[in-house]
Amino acid sequence: MxxxxxxxxxxxxxxxxxxxxxxxxxxxxxxxxxSFTTWVYKWRxxxxxxxxxxxxxxLPLLGETISYFKPNxxxxxxxxxxxxxxxxxxxxxxxxxxxxVIVATDPDFSYFVLNQEGQxxxxxxxxxxxxxxxxxxxxTLHGFVYKYLKHMILSLFGxxxxxxxxxxxxxxxxxxxxxxxTQNSTELKDSTASxxxxxxxxxxxxxxxGKSSENLRDCFASFVDGLISFPINIPGTAYHKCLExxxxxxxxxxxxxxxxxxxxxxxxxxxxxxxxxxxxKEGSLLTEEIALDLMFVLIFASFETTSxxxxxxxxxxxxxxxxxxxxxxxxxxxxxxxxxxxxxLTWKEYKSMTYTFQFINETARLANLAPGIFRKALIxxxxxxYLIPAGWTVVVCPPAxxxxxxxxxDPLVFDPSRWEGSKYTNASKTxxxxxxxxxxxxxxxxxxxQMAVFLHSLVTKYRWEEISGGNICRSPxxxxxxxxxxxxxKKEI
Ligand code: HEM
Ligand SMILES: *[C@@H]1O[C@H](CO)[C@@H](O)[C@H](O)[C@H]1NC(C)=O
Ligand SMILES: *[C@@H]1O[C@H](CO)[C@@H](O)[C@H](O)[C@H]1NC(C)=O
Ligand SMILES: *[C@@H]1O[C@H](CO)[C@@H](O)[C@H](O)[C@H]1NC(C)=O
Ligand SMILES: *[C@@H]1O[C@H](CO)[C@@H](O)[C@H](O)[C@H]1NC(C)=O
Numbered sequence: 001m002x003x004x005x006x007x008x009x010x011x012x013x014x015x016x017x018x019x020x021x022x023x024x025x026x027x028x029x030x031x032x033x034x035s036f037t038t039w040v041y042k043w044r045x046x047x048x049x050x051x052x053x054x055x056x057x058x059l060p061l062l063g064e065t066i067s068y069f070k071p072n073x074x075x076x077x078x079x080x081x082x083x084x085x086x087x088x089x090x091x092x093x094x095x096x097x098x099x100x101v102i103v104a105t106d107p108d109f110s111y112f113v114l115n116q117e118g119q120x121x122x123x124x125x126x127x128x129x130x131x132x133x134x135x136x137x138x139x140t141l142h143g144f145v146y147k148y149l150k151h152m153i154l155s156l157f158g159x160x161x162x163x164x165x166x167x168x169x170x171x172x173x174x175x176x177x178x179x180x181x182t183q184n185s186t187e188l189k190d191s192t193a194s195x196x197x198x199x200x201x202x203x204x205x206x207x208x209x210g211k212s213s214e215n216l217r218d219c220f221a222s223f224v225d226g227l228i229s230f231p232i233n234i235p236g237t238a239y240h241k242c243l244e245x246x247x248x249x250x251x252x253x254x255x256x257x258x259x260x261x262x263x264x265x266x267x268x269x270x271x272x273x274x275x276x277x278x279x280x281k282e283g284s285l286l287t288e289e290i291a292l293d294l295m296f297v298l299i300f301a302s303f304e305t306t307s308x309x310x311x312x313x314x315x316x317x318x319x320x321x322x323x324x325x326x327x328x329x330x331x332x333x334x335x336x337x338x339x340x341x342x343x344x345l346t347w348k349e350y351k352s353m354t355y356t357f358q359f360i361n362e363t364a365r366l367a368n369l370a371p372g373i374f375r376k377a378l379i380x381x382x383x384x385x386y387l388i389p390a391g392w393t394v395v396v397c398p399p400a401x402x403x404x405x406x407x408x409x410d411p412l413v414f415d416p417s418r419w420e421g422s423k424y425t426n427a428s429k430t431x432x433x434x435x436x437x438x439x440x441x442x443x444x445x446x447x448x449x450q451m452a453v454f455l456h457s458l459v460t461k462y463r464w465e466e467i468s469g470g471n472i473c474r475s476p477x478x479x480x481x482x483x484x485x486x487x488x489x490k491k492e493i
Contacts, residue, residue, distance in 0.1 A: 357448070
């Protein structure tokens with residue numbers, strides 16, 4: 001009897017513990033559910049003291065990241081953007097890689113954002129970018145140091161400097177084309193990348209084409225593949241490879257700088273010489289870390305962008321024989337008007353390439369190498385009845401402007417002559433391939449020079465035949481998933 005009672009009591013106690021526990025669990029779960037739903041609610045309806053643009057914040061944390069990065073083969077505006085413009089209008093909100101974002105797709109708002117640098121908005125890229133590019137890169141530096149670095153880069157790639165570079169670029173281009181014409185097939189994306197890297201590496205660190213520039217290119221190649229990718233840093237992901245590529249490239253640059261310090265040269269001529277001089281100065285703003293990060297950004301900025309433009313340019317030429325004919329005519333005329341057809345290209349000749357510049361603009365318009373230009377709102381800003389809350393990211397979307405039929409008639413058609421008669425010289429609002437405002441691309445003219453010289457040699461001396469690839473994919477950055485293989489052949493003159 002006694003035993004039974006005891007066991008009963010034990011049971012009851014156990015039972016009441018279980019009841020209590022499940023009760024607690026219930027409370028806990030319901031609290032969790034409530035706070036989760038509030039959280040989700042808050043995520044989807046961010047608190048703010050004004051009217052936010054329309055749009056969906058997607059799933060908690062993940063936002064609409066997956067649809068943003070979804071690959072597509074269209075040359076048109078990325079479906080992610082296009083669908084939302086249709087649904088919400090030209091300014092909408094979303095969330096990408098865990099941050100609240102307002103997307104700008106109309107010219108006026110985009111122009112407004114890019115021209116408020118340091119006032120309402122500042123240049124800013126997500127943490128994933130700063131991890132990749134280093135904390136000291138140009139995109140994140142502000143004010144004083146920034147101006148100083150910009151000055152330094154401008155002197156490196158400025159007008160006088162470019163004039164001096166012209167013969168060097170031409171020689172390099174001719175050598176490369178000669179080499180490619182001996183091959184059965186040339187993959188243009190990698191080949192032009194190696195050409196551009198050779199030019200930049202020479203300018204930055206006096207590196208002659210060869211083994212080390214090849215190594216450097218390998219580091220950058222794995223780096224680039226994961227650049228605009230989903231930021232998950234585990235082995236096997238593109239993002240992980242990207243970070244590894246950066247590590248290796250930085251180590252190479254650091255070693256090269258060290259070597260140069262130990263063996264200084266008589267006549268300072270490249271960026272390394274400049275850096276070493278500058279580091280020696282008392283009270284210099286430059287540190288080795290800043291210099292190396294900067295170097296990394298410059299190599300990256302020049303090598304990927306220009307080589308993709310060139311590859312696409314050749315694709316456009318293959319697809320449009322009449323345009324190729326007209327471009328060839330312009331360059332053959334340059335040779336005809338010379339006293340000695342074999343003398344090198346002059347600056348004056350370069351400046352006379354009217355159609356070529358239209359061609360390059362048109363290539364940049366359709367290439368849309370920058371799918372988004374990122375800014376951060378510094379203060380609450382009112383625009384067109386909407387509030388852009390401080391701390392939010394604004395992504396200006398150049399493709400939405402370049403492919404807008406109200407601005408460019410038949411926007412998907414490749415037609416260089418649409419640039420004739422400087423119809424678009426008001427271009428800061430309608431042409432953002434190189435950015436805009438204070439942060440306008442420093443390398444624009446350097447890149448155009450390289451492209452023009454390349455095109456000059458290519459169309460006057462060679463013809464080519466497509467072998468395979470050349471199809472594009474955007475995710476949302478431009479890619480050539482199968483490369484672009486052509487067979488280059490010398491023209492008999
Ligand atoms: C087809 C070629 C190129 C394209 C389409 C391009 C595109 C761009 C764009 C869109 C920006 C603005 C980024 C922003 O506002 O956040 C930019 C900035 C920049 N670009 Fe380029 N670029 C090209 C070539 C180059 C080259 C060859 C160099 C190297 C000399 C270069 C160096 C830079 C630098 C240093 C910045 C940052 C400027 C600043 O923050 O003030 N770019 N570029
Ligand atoms: C690309 O986007 C279009 C339009 O949204 C869609 O119809 C098509 O299926 C997409 N293609 C791929 C390969 O995702
Ligand atoms: C290049 O093509 C020719 C003829 O088609 C062939 O005989 C030769 O082996 C090829 N060379 C290489 C390196 O593939
Ligand atoms: C190319 O675009 C630039 C920048 O928007 C513009 O100023 C220039 O006039 C254009 N060039 C030609 C040849 O139309
Ligand atoms: C150029 O911009 C100015 C001022 O923004 C404007 O008044 C003018 O109409 C524009 N011209 C063209 C051709 O769009």
